[in-house]
Amino acid sequence: MAVRLTVASSRDVMRQRFSDGWVRGVDRKDKERVQIEVVQRVLDAVGAEPHRVEQAIFDTLYEERRRLETEPEGPVRSEQAAFYDRVHSATLHADARTQRELLREIIRRFTEEVTGHFDPRVYALATRVAPTGLNLLLNAMSPIKLLEAIQGGSSDLEEQFEVTGHVQEVTKLAKIGTLVVVPTHSSNLDSILMGYAIWRLGLPPHLYGAGLNLFSNKTIGFFMHNLGAYKVDRRKKAEVYKNVLKTYAGCSMELGYHNLFFPGGTRSRSGGVEQRLKMGLLGMGLDAYVHNLMARKARPDIFVVPCTINYELVLEAETLIDDYLKEAGKARYIIEDDEFSKPKIILDFVKKLFSLNSKIHVVVGHPLDVFGNRVDADGTSRDHRGRPVDRTRYVVKNGAPAFDEQRDEEFTRELAQVIVQSYRRYTMAKTTNVLCRVVFQWLREKSQGQDLYRMLRTGGPEESIPVPEAYERVDRMLRALRGLATRDRILLDQPLREYDVPALVNYALAHLSSYHRRPAVQRRGDRLFHIDRNLIFYYQNRLECHATDLAAESS
């Protein structure tokens, strides 16, 4: 099925917002209701047995004290350390009932931290006065402001940033159910761009958990909080904390707040499209759906919307691939000193992208129900043959909707598989991906017998590829990609669809040699030199999930 390339323009969106007047009001009591519910559910999940309660307290104390050891000295650290000291000594002498109350106190503290700055009134105001409220946010976020400043107005920005795919279905579904938007993740810019994309689609802001670094700017932080972002401190490893985050997402979905999260968990280090997803947060959609069915809610439905975010260049490519290639990188889940933390680099990046006429594409995949079935614009789930599916039946047990932990884990695994397939199908290949893949494969052929790391370090026996040979290889790959695209296996960016090979290679080279500290590939005379092979590896990895398809298509 061909993707409907519907581009949502901000002017259309504004018109629609005001003419429909459909922006939903926010219950002032929601915040308190969510907090109470989250605390109770997390406490219930621990269970009533005294040894489990005690274990949960001590696990949390252990993890939190370890974290505090790495925190800088200051009042925040002192206050937290004092709190955990008090809990520790109280737990040692407490009976089971008191221990449960101490655990409740810990959970409440985490819950307030996560939800604390969310003010429904600001949220409601921001959504009602859109786009003004959003503009405030966008202006506070330097990259977007810069984009507009550089291009001299939002109309140009619209040309540089496209939201395509199943846009119309999603905007309709947002009116009859709750959306869970799950994009691919390659850059910290993703959060900001998705916020912008959601606004462009005419949707209310989505709740999403954002890493601490996104809150480092106080102005940005204020608006991010009040437009749905909640603070996720990835340094907090306690199980109870993770459960608070998950449960908060689930409870907010039950109340009808659209959610956004990156199911890959973190930015793709390799540059590849996510093939494995984190099940915990993803499973909260099903959790909320079953809760809604059990509560016989009028609008119980949760719709999952996979999206791909496609860049010709990635802001943090150098840091990410470096991290991927370092064995120790596996432990380095949180990167705080990357390109995103340096405003000037963001400015350079955005300037370069725009001066090269480069587009960023968000492709909205086919919306799904929480079991992975495709959903029509009217909310009907369909099986692979297009027959309607009564999705409520999946969770029926003894005649009524009910939870089943093992079953529900498997349902979520099925959903994850469908999301991964959607990512593959709605990935938009860019010229940098193609040229880097061609150069990388050539490098592999020339350095047979060498392991990957050695090849990346040394570059193998030949330092350059003749341009005619590169053209021929690009041509072959392009034909394979176009073959896959006609069969709806991948999307191709405009240059890949329309340019001839020399123009396409020039376009890719212009990008690859403009922003990064060292060019990935550079043309000198009639040869292409591989300069930064880590970057070549990074950009080619984007097509790795299509490797089998490409090989079959080529043969």
Add this chain to the structure above:
Amino acid sequence: MSAASVDLCIVGGGSFGSALALVVAGRGRRVRMWVRRQEQADEINREHTNKPYLEQRRLPDEVSATCDMQEAVAGTPVVLMAVPSKSFREVARSVGEHIRGDQVLVHATKGIEVPTFSRMTQILREETCALKIGVLSGPNLAAELVQGHPSGAVIASRYDEVVRSVQALFAGAHLRVYGGRDVVGVEFAGAFKNIIAIAAGVADGFGFGDNARSLVITRGLSEMALMGSSLGGDVFTFGGLAGVGDLVATCNSKLSRNHQVGERLAQGQDLDTILRGLRFVAEGVPTTDAVHRRAASIGLRLPICEAVHSVLFQGCSATSAMQMLMTLPVGDELSALRYR
């Protein structure tokens, strides 16, 4: 008998489906069979027999039959498909018209869809909305099940509910059903053993005796585990009921259709003649073609599978295929598995 009061729907009125109906209904559970022909349904409902497959054996009163898929499937807690792999997709699509998400859907078909190399559970996912899916497999020769001899099988599913539901249906029966999670391994083992059964049939057809048959079984098991694990199966599965269990039963049994194909090949008959002479489907024949192609595409060497393929599809004689196998260089017995 209304659909709601039925415990199990068996889609397929062949020998294995009928044998399973007999076993489950023998424990007092109500079984409804879906069969293609109205005459067959009438015979089961009126005479309580299914003579083409069970001869004079009487089916319990708890077994009924219908040609109406909706009547068979709708509302039944467990639906079990036992149809040949060749028609599996078509029948599954028909099941998909009526099944709902709360129903359990399992199959007992030991084969691979040749054009797509799809396993049967993959077809069930593509053709129905069911998610709670599983596979029943093991050394279960229909004729022995019908006679009430002790037997064992495995029900593999990612869903505990599927395993529990199927085990409950067979509880107390002479067919002991064990649970498992490795759907890929169980399905692949069930399909692959039919190839080895053809090879064992060839060895028996030549009158080579027990040593040769044992050689075919153990080397065949090695090939099964090598390819099965490369497709995502758990290597331990091939040491279980669905793997070595089924392999030994099939390769030793004169009742096995695939074994019969091998024996007749050894006698010099051509494939068309053999298949025309068989009353039932020999799944090993299309499976050999499918597995041979896939193994070649992923670069796996499976000598017995290649030999069977050369006899079935490349005009090679059974004698020369056997000679070819016996002249291959010998290496370390377990190297292909141990050093993967």
